[in-house]
Amino acid sequence: MGSYGKDCGNHCSSHCRxxxxxxxxxxxxxxCTPGYLDSFCNKACDKGTYGIxxxxxxxxxCFDKCDNVDGSCTLSSGCSEYSDCSEKAPIVSNDEYSTPDAYITALSISLVINFSLVVVIVILLRLLYKxxxxxxxxxYIASSEISPPSQDSDNDVHQYQELNMSNDSSYQNLSLRDRL
Structure with missing residues (x-):
């Protein structure tokens, strides 16, 4: 066991590595050995923590606290009804889910899926429009089909009628009459 001080009269903490x-x-x-803190390793871990x-x-x-060295539930604090107090506490790590990389990956996948859906919808709409x-x-072509022209015959009625006007009532004659 190590010692320190005047004439090495003091012993090092038993929790020093x-x-x-x-x-x-x-x-x-x-x-310090697992379960202890401070430069002299004389302070046990705070309630709810353990290990190096x-x-x-x-x-x-564990209800109140766990063993500061190995994390097992202490008998005095008790355990939940679903665990055995003699078991060491399972180490719960949320590191793999709390990293920004996981969020970025999920967001990227979501964006790719949404973009793909938009592209498919646009393509379908264009096909329907076409x-x-x-x-x-x-x-339009079916409704506007024109029947082939018929052969001209002498019996056809002309669409235009000739106007028979006497020379007396022409525009020029009317204007001259008014002056006289």
Whole structure:
């Protein structure tokens, strides 16, 4: 066991890794064993945490707190009805779902799917429009078909009639009459 201070009269904390500490101050040189903090490794993890540097969270199955070293539910705090207090708490990590990469990937996939749907809808609308135009065009051609012209015959009635006007009532004659 390591020691420190005047005449090495003090012992290093039993929670110092490798039981080594600064020979003058007694601070742990290689950090603390799991479950302890501080430069002298004399402070246990806060309630709800455990492990090296108290970096892990206790299971949600533990009611009050868990063991500061290994994360198992302590018998005094109790466990939820679905867990065994002798079991070590499962390590719950949300790291794989909380990264921005997962959100970016999901957003990218969503955008690709939405864009594809828009393209398909536009193509279908264009096809429907073309079919409608073709139908209108064929209906127009069918309704406006002209029967072939018939052969001229002497019995045909002329569409125009000649106007028989006497020379007396022509425009020029009328204007001269008014002057006289």
């Amino acid at each position: 490798s039981m080594t500490c600064n020979p003058i101050t007694g601070s742990c040189l290689q950090g 540097n108290c970096s892990k969270n206790c299971s949600q199955n 079919r409608k135009q073709e139908k209108r065009s064929s209906d």
